[in-house]
Amino acid sequence: xxxxxxxxxxxxxxxxxxxxxxxxxxxxxxxxxxxxxxxxxxxxxxxxxxxxxxxxxxxxxxxxxxxxxxxxxxxxxxxxxxxxxxxxxxxxxxxxxxxxxxxxxxxxxxxxxxxxxxxxxxxxxxxxxxxxxxxxxxxxxxxxxxxxxxxxxxxxxxxxxxxxxxxxxxxxxxxxxxxxxxxxxxxxxxxxxxxxxxxxxxxxxxxxxxxxxxxxxxxxxxxxxxxxxxxxxxxxxxxxxxxxxxxxxxx
Amino acid sequence: xxxxxxxxxxxxxxxxxxxxxxxxxxxxxxxxxxxxxxxxxxxxxxxxxxxxxxxxxxxxxxxxxxxxxxxxxxxxxxxxxxxxxxxxxxxxxxxxxxxxxxxxxxxxxxxxxxxxxxxxxxxxxxxxxxxxxxxxxxxxxxxxxxxxxxxxxxxxxxxxxxxxxxxxxxxxxxxxxxxxxxxxxxxxxxxxxxxxxxxxxxxxxxxxxxxxxxxxxxxxxxxxxxxxxxxxxxxxxxxxxxxxxxxxxxx
Numbered sequence: 342x343x344x345x346x347x348x349x350x351x352x353x354x355x356x357x358x359x360x361x362x363x364x365x366x367x368x369x370x371x372x373x374x375x376x377x378x379x380x381x382x383x384x385x386x387x388x389x390x391x392x393x394x395x396x397x398x399x400x401x402x403x404x405x406x407x408x409x410x411x412x413x414x415x416x417x418x419x420x421x422x423x424x425x426x427x428x429x430x431x432x433x434x435x436x437x438x439x440x441x442x443x444x445x446x447x448x449x450x451x452x453x454x455x456x457x458x459x460x461x462x463x464x465x466x467x468x469x470x471x472x473x474x475x476x477x478x479x480x481x482x483x484x485x486x487x488x489x490x491x492x493x494x495x496x497x498x499x500x501x502x503x504x505x506x507x508x509x510x511x512x513x514x515x516x517x518x519x520x521x522x523x524x525x526x527x528x529x530x531x532x533x534x535x536x537x538x539x540x541x542x543x544x545x546x547x548x549x550x551x552x553x554x555x556x557x558x559x560x561x562x563x564x565x566x567x568x569x570x571x572x573x574x575x576x577x578x579x580x581x582x583x584x585x586x587x588x589x590x591x592x
Numbered sequence: 593x594x595x596x597x598x599x600x601x602x603x604x605x606x607x608x609x610x611x612x613x614x615x616x617x618x619x620x621x622x623x624x625x626x627x628x629x630x631x632x633x634x635x636x637x638x639x640x641x642x643x644x645x646x647x648x649x650x651x652x653x654x655x656x657x658x659x660x661x662x663x664x665x666x667x668x669x670x671x672x673x674x675x676x677x678x679x680x681x682x683x684x685x686x687x688x689x690x691x692x693x694x695x696x697x698x699x700x701x702x703x704x705x706x707x708x709x710x711x712x713x714x715x716x717x718x719x720x721x722x723x724x725x726x727x728x729x730x731x732x733x734x735x736x737x738x739x740x741x742x743x744x745x746x747x748x749x750x751x752x753x754x755x756x757x758x759x760x761x762x763x764x765x766x767x768x769x770x771x772x773x774x775x776x777x778x779x780x781x782x783x784x785x786x787x788x789x790x791x792x793x794x795x796x797x798x799x800x801x802x803x804x805x806x807x808x809x810x811x812x813x814x815x816x817x818x819x820x821x822x823x824x825x826x827x828x829x830x831x832x833x834x835x836x837x838x839x840x841x842x843x
Contacts, residue, residue, distance in 0.1 A: 406759050407699050410706045410752050422698055424705040426677075431698055447673055447682055448658050454675040455661045461712065469720045470733065471740035482721065482733045489722035501661050508657050 347373035347432075348416040350396040350409075355582035356534075356575075358425045358460065359413040364526040365429060367569040369436035375574070377412075426453045429523045438523040449517050452505065452524040456531050459498045463534060464583045466490045466590055476580075476587070487590035491542035495535060499550040502528060506552035513552050514559065521563065528553070529560040534584030539591045598624035598683075599667040601647040601660075606833035607785075607826075609676045609711065610664040615777040616680060618820040620687035626825070628663075677704045680774045689774040700768050703756065703775040707782050710749045714785060715834045717741045717841055727831075727838070738841035742793035746786060750801040753779060757803035764803050765810065772814065779804070780811040785835030790842045 347366060351359030353375075366373045379392045396412065399405055399421065409423030415431065422431050430450055433439030439449045469486040470479040502516070511518035515525050532553065535543040547554040561567065569575055578584055598617060602610025604626075617624045630643045647663065650656055650672065660674030666682065673682050681701055684690030690700050720737040721730040753767070762769035766776050783804065786794040798805040812818065820826055829835055 403759070406761060407702075408752070408755060408759070410709075410749075420695065420698070422702060424702045427698060427702045427705055430681075430701065444671065447671075447678060450681065451658070451673060451675045451678045454678055458661075458712075461709075465716070465720075469716075470736045471744070473740060473744055479736075482736070485721045485730075485733070489724060493722070493724055498661075501659070504659060508654070508659070510657060 345372065345418070347371055348376050349373055349413060350376045350399060350416065351413040353378040353393065354576065354579075356530075356578060356584075357413070357582050360530055360576075361425050361456075361460075361523075361527045362413050362415065362428050362432070363574075364530055364566065364569075365432050365436055365438055365523045367574070368521065368526055368563060368566050369438060370565055371432075371436055376416075426450065426457050429453055429527070433523050436523075438521065438526070440518050440520075440522070445517055449522050449524045452502075452516055453527055455498070455501070456524065456527045459494070459531055460534075460583060462490055462494055463531075463538065466538075467585050467587060476585070480589075483587075483590060487539075488592075491539055491590075491592060495539065495542055495546045496549070499532075499546045499553050502553050503550040506556065514556065516556075521560070525556060525560050526566070529557050529566075532557040533561070534578070537578040538584040538586050540586075541591050596623065596669070598622055599627050600624055600664060601627045601650060601667065602664040604629040604644065605827065605830075607781075607829060607835075608664075608833050611781055611827075612676050612707075612774075612778045613664050613666065613679050613683070614825075615781055615817065615820075616683055616687055616689055616774045618825070619772065619777055619814060619817050620689060621816055622683075622687055627667075677701065677708050680704055680778070684774050687774075689772065689777070691769050691771075691773070696768055700773050700775045703753075703767055704778055706749070706752070707775065707778045710745070710782055711785075711834060713741055713745055714782075714789065717789075718836050718838060727836070731840075734838075734841060738790075739843075742790055742841075742843060746790065746793055746797045747800070750783075750797045750804050753804050754801040757807065765807065767807075772811070776807060776811050777817070780808050780817075783808040784812070785829070788829040789835040789837050791837075792842050 349359060349362055349366065351357060377393050377396045400409060405421060407421050411423065413425060413428065414421060414423035415428045422428050433449065439446050466487040467476045467483050468479065469482045476483065505516055506513050509516065515521060516528060517524060561570065600610060600613055600617065602608060628644050628647045651660060656672060658672050662674065664676060664679065665672060665674035666679045673679050684697065684700065690697050717738040718727045718734050719730065720733045727734065756767055757764050760767065766772060767779065768775060812821065
């Protein structure tokens with residue numbers, strides 16, 4: 342593969358945090374390899390050298406000067422970068438998914454960091470005690486945390502993004518200026534995940550945030566993104582990922 | 593105050609996330625105002641117009657195009673930027689607290705984002721169910737989460753930072769290259785907070801991460817930082833902040 346090919350390293354069976362990077366790569370029609378899934382964006386199989394072993398090698402090899410704390414991480418030429426928001430900070434200008442001014446780039450990143458906070462809180466609804474334990478070992482605590490998340494946090498986050506869309510001087514269709522940025526893709530994914538995991542609570546909140554709801558709709562219809570979402574490259578939501586549908590946690 | 597003065601907006605009675613920004617401003621001897629505390633870095637009182645009202649105005653005024661989701665946020669000329677890591681991304685080059693290359697800046701930011709994750713987890717030890725509830729209402733859940741944090745997460749985070757220091761080609765004294773960056777200041781604060789909140793567990797972990805322990809020591813002795821830490825501008829750790837000493841959560 343060419344040196345310019347982006348290598349995304351992430352757990353192969355879940356959307357997880359890797360999905361925020363995948364959406365950016367797919368929306369920009371970037372040349373990338375989803376390494377731990379052993380396939381390229383064109384669906385070609387990689388050699389045996391690829392896959393989980395390659396990912397774990399970078400995680401653990403003493404030869405990597407800047408080791409990832411956790412997946413996802415991106416390898417691009419000599420660059421190895423982890424942390425979803427940092428990966429998107431790196432990719433944004435290269436994929437044309439962020440504005441040119443420092444103000445736009447900083448604001449887009451700030452939005453991304455707030456999405457990341459919401460994603461962590463969504464995760465912690467089913468793992469409020471410890472990631473190292475099963476959900477089944479923390480169901481009682483999960484029920485409490487999920488109630489707070491549904492009734493307070495989802496509305497607060499979506500209301501804030503609604504305000505951002507309302508105040509955008511470039512129009513109400515995108516978060517920053519008048520065109521698609523990586524933050525729009527990530528907000529699409531956050532809303533999509535909330536609708537999967539908390540269909541009742543998310544729909545209730547989205548009724549009060551029509552601009553967020555509209556963004557979720559039209560970003561999902563973006564030509565290249567819609568093609569991706571309809572392909573088998575899009576892993577289905579499942580109960581090993583961040584957004585899990587446990588009916589007992591929704592209301 | 594001059595247009596070039598940095599205005600930090602944060603809750604006035606806790607270190608919290610604002611402290612990561614304060615440390616950068618103090619270490620660089622920047623001209624800044626701690627707005628909600630109603631005082632400048634020289635200890636002068638501000639006018640009545642300052643204080644909490646100014647902070648809440650920016651939080652709530654429809655005239656702010658890029659509203660903060662939450663404090664801390666920084667106002668600098670026309671820039672309003674929230675999210676601790678984004679604030680430091682903005683301040684780093686301006687305060688000389690980050691290297692010049694894109695590689696160094698991205699890596700420093702990645703380190704900061706990982707520190708931010710650890711800070712969120714430290715917070716959630718005493719608020720595993722809901723930030724909107726008191727600690728007293730979630731003590732049983734806190735005991736469980738704190739145990740996982742002490743035994744698994746603190747060692748994992750500190751071990752990773754130890755690895756970063758070991759592999760730094762610029763030497764083992766700083767996280768990035770051979771000089772102080774905002775990530776070093778933030779790691780100092782993370783360790784300081786862990787030692788306050790979990791003295792037994794943190795000391796135990798630090799024995800296995802001598803480079804992290806040494807960084808905490810020598811950064812705390814940085815001339816300007818030591819002067820700040822010894823001044824009344826440094827708010828003491830307390831049980832309203834992120835790092836809380838609840839003896840029942842340590843072991």
